Amino acid sequence: MRRITFQEALNEALMQEMERDSNVFVYGLDVTDHKRIFGSTKGLVERFGSERCFITPLSEDAMTGMGLGAAVNGLRPVHIHQRVDFLVLAMNQLLNMVSNYRYLSGGKVKVPMVIRAVVGRGWGQSAQHSKSLHSIFAHIPGLKVVLPTTPRDAKGLLISSIRDDNPVIFIEHRWLYFTSGEVPREPKPTPLEQGNILNTGEDITVVATSWMNVEALKAAEVLEKHGVSVEVVDPRTIAPLNDDLIIRSVKKTGHCIVADNDWVHCGFSGEIAARVAEKCFNELKSPVKRIGFAHAPCPTTRPLENKFYPNAIDIIRAVEEKLKLEPIDLSNEEFYSWENRFRGPF
Amino acid sequence: MKNSFFGVTKMDRTRLNIELYKKEYLIRKSEETIRKYYMDDEMKTPVHLSVGEEAIVSGVIQAMGKRDQVFGTYRNHGIYLAKTGETDKFFAELYGKKDGMGKGKAGSMHMFLPEENFMGSSAIVATVIPVAVGAAFANKYKKNKNLVFVFFGDGALEEGVFWESLNFACLKKLPIVFICEDNGLAIHAHIKDRQAFKSITDIVSKFGCNVFKSESTDAEVIYNLTVEAVKKQRRVNKPSFLHLKYYRYLEHVGVNQDFQYGYRSEEEFKKWFKVDPLKIQRRKLLKLGLIEKEIKELEKAIDEQVEKSVEFAKKSPFPGEEELLSDVYA
Numbered sequence: 001m002r003r004i005t006f007q008e009a010l011n012e013a014l015m016q017e018m019e020r021d022s023n024v025f026v027y028g029l030d031v032t033d034h035k036r037i038f039g040s041t042k043g044l045v046e047r048f049g050s051e052r053c054f055i056t057p058l059s060e061d062a063m064t065g066m067g068l069g070a071a072v073n074g075l076r077p078v079h080i081h082q083r084v085d086f087l088v089l090a091m092n093q094l095l096n097m098v099s100n101y102r103y104l105s106g107g108k109v110k111v112p113m114v115i116r117a118v119v120g121r122g123w124g125q126s127a128q129h130s131k132s133l134h135s136i137f138a139h140i141p142g143l144k145v146v147l148p149t150t151p152r153d154a155k156g157l158l159i160s161s162i163r164d165d166n167p168v169i170f171i172e173h174r175w176l177y178f179t180s181g182e183v184p185r186e187p188k189p190t191p192l193e194q195g196n197i198l199n200t201g202e203d204i205t206v207v208a209t210s211w212m213n214v215e216a217l218k219a220a221e222v223l224e225k226h227g228v229s230v231e232v233v234d235p236r237t238i239a240p241l242n243d244d245l246i247i248r249s250v251k252k253t254g255h256c257i258v259a260d261n262d263w264v265h266c267g268f269s270g271e272i273a274a275r276v277a278e279k280c281f282n283e284l285k286s287p288v289k290r291i292g293f294a295h296a297p298c299p300t301t302r303p304l305e306n307k308f309y310p311n312a313i314d315i316i317r318a319v320e321e322k323l324k325l326e327p328i329d330l331s332n333e334e335f336y337s338w339e340n341r342f343r344g345p346f
Numbered sequence: 347m348k349n350s351f352f353g354v355t356k357m358d359r360t361r362l363n364i365e366l367y368k369k370e371y372l373i374r375k376s377e378e379t380i381r382k383y384y385m386d387d388e389m390k391t392p393v394h395l396s397v398g399e400e401a402i403v404s405g406v407i408q409a410m411g412k413r414d415q416v417f418g419t420y421r422n423h424g425i426y427l428a429k430t431g432e433t434d435k436f437f438a439e440l441y442g443k444k445d446g447m448g449k450g451k452a453g454s455m456h457m458f459l460p461e462e463n464f465m466g467s468s469a470i471v472a473t474v475i476p477v478a479v480g481a482a483f484a485n486k487y488k489k490n491k492n493l494v495f496v497f498f499g500d501g502a503l504e505e506g507v508f509w510e511s512l513n514f515a516c517l518k519k520l521p522i523v524f525i526c527e528d529n530g531l532a533i534h535a536h537i538k539d540r541q542a543f544k545s546i547t548d549i550v551s552k553f554g555c556n557v558f559k560s561e562s563t564d565a566e567v568i569y570n571l572t573v574e575a576v577k578k579q580r581r582v583n584k585p586s587f588l589h590l591k592y593y594r595y596l597e598h599v600g601v602n603q604d605f606q607y608g609y610r611s612e613e614e615f616k617k618w619f620k621v622d623p624l625k626i627q628r629r630k631l632l633k634l635g636l637i638e639k640e641i642k643e644l645e646k647a648i649d650e651q652v653e654k655s656v657e658f659a660k661k662s663p664f665p666g667e668e669e670l671l672s673d674v675y676a
Binding site for chain 1: 415446447448449451452456458460461465466468470473474475476477478479480481482483484485487488506507510511513514517672673674675676
């Protein structure tokens with residue numbers, strides 16, 4: 001199968017869905033400028049015109065409500081934010097309107113809208129351009145929250161999100177844009193509310209979200225050389241959460257680490273820990289371990305930023321602790337830094 | 347209904363004014379009925395009654411086309427009743443019953459009825475405005491010629507999202523009519539303590555919006571103004587902004603008068619009550635040649651409709667427990 005990048009996969013999903021359904025339109029700040037949301041909206045305005053792909057005023061709150069009204073009237077809006085942090089300006093619409101509109105209508109209206117939001121990281125993104133916030137969105141009934149990791153899922157999950165009749169917050173990690181993988185050419189939806197096993201293993205389960213799956217896979221690769229078999233489970237849709245794969249995996253391995261691309265306190269990792277405790281209590285051989293951002297705003301300077309984010313080494317050390325292994329000598333391992341991709345402002 | 351611009355006959359005018367009176371009377375009667383039963387504590391939902399604003403909602407909604415859509419606030423009873431004319435679902439919702447338009451989940455503050463093109467209402471000031479703008483965007487996108495009418499109060503003018511929404515609607519020349527129902531109060535706060543600007547219509551006109559204003563409590567005047575706005579809107583392809591003043595007769599939320607608390611005077615109420623929308627409209631019907639008996643008959647029909655709906659609502663069952671988790675997602 002041909003290989004394309006995560007960014008190309010997103011672009012292809014939009015192109016194909018807009019082709020398929022004239023009710024789909026794409027809007028947001030900078031969706032038609034020369035950078036095209038890191039390439040993901042490339043070619044859309046040329047192909048579908050400025051009525052179906054357009055930039056907006058800097059009015060996140062109103063533009064979110066606008067999407068809701070358009071969705072209620074039968075369109076399928078895709079609203080894009082270059083940073084999830086900007087979505088905070090639209091929290092009123094998301095929490096007070098979008099999430100409960102259908103419920104309060106007695107089930108009469110549908111709200112088929114997608115909000116794509118990019119998570120920034122590195123090169124000094126600092127406190128206001130680096131958050132993920134998926135735990136906050138997942139807390140709200142009525143919203144679906146999707147975090148693709150692989151290029152195949154970027155395409156398949158975006159297609160499913162656009163076709164879904166509910167509001168979907170679709171969170172894309174900026175670093176994943178560079179990754180490449182096999183992606184079918186045809187528009188093949190990946191079902192929402194289904195997890196995915198990215199690496200099969202027997203000794204320990206790592207549940208990871210978004211970029212943390214890349215770190216978890218690296219950790220699994222290193223540990224495999226030392227005879228430890230790690231199962232990496234990507235829930236993909238965190239709200240509503242189908243935990244079948246996670247529970248099955250932990251029942252098999254007896255150990256669970258959650259590596260979440262978010263803060264730990266009151267976060268998604270806590271939800272997984274609770275579910276595992278509730279459903280796998282008898283199978284658990286050790287307490288669930290949570291790994292996430294340091295409990296601080298994201299700092300700008302590189303040395304502190306590096307400490308803020310968890311990585312593959314943290315996962316490896318957590319696995320050793322759980323399985324009571326001697327620390328592995330990692331001096332010969334190469335842990336890539338995707339920081340090197342950045343030259344100048346993102 | 348023909349509009350008033352093409353030599354309206356007396357017959358047409360009479361029919362129009364009967365329609366307007368029926369709307370106003372239905373609103374007043376329904377609200378008075380809520381006041382009558384509210385202290386029984388069976389309608390467990392905060393109500394923001396439409397008493398005093400009948401001319402505005404009746405006049406504007408009378409001017410709407412059949413396929414036009416409307417959005418409102420938590421003070422939405424008037425819109426609901428004028429737009430739908432029905433009271434069974436209305437009262438059932440207030441009583442929290444299964445037969446309510448929101449199966450009891452919406453209550454007073456969130457009631458709307460998409461099948462009658464009442465598309466949404468919200469209990470947080472100004473939050474429904476961008477949604478209405480989005481509906482107008484969709485109508486333009488689908489080239490269906492339908493207009494969207496969105497009601498909000500003077501308090502909404504202080505919310506950022508109002509300006510964001512107005513800006514976008516004017517930028518994109520969307521088919522939307524903004525209706526500001528200005529009662530000079532945000533809960534108990536007077537407009538003079540809240541707004542630095544003197545004339546909202548001056549500001550809004552700078553966005554390239556057609557502006558109209560009125561302090562009339564005559565539903566026919568409001569109707570004609572709305573018809574004029576819509577005609578101009580269709581001609582010049584720009585959104586409209588109607589600034590309409592009225593007096594809120596009752597407390598912000600609840601069923602009582604609240605003059606004793608001193609934040610406003612009963613004198614002011616008395617001044618406005620002299621031009622009470624229903625009084626004006628009823629007097630007009632007599633002038634147009636209706637006899638007292640005819641008016642009483644149409645009032646009686648509405649009285650009976652409302653009382654029957656209250657009975658229906660009381661008898662309707664509460665929603666089953668399964669409803670708690672239904673319709674969270676489609």
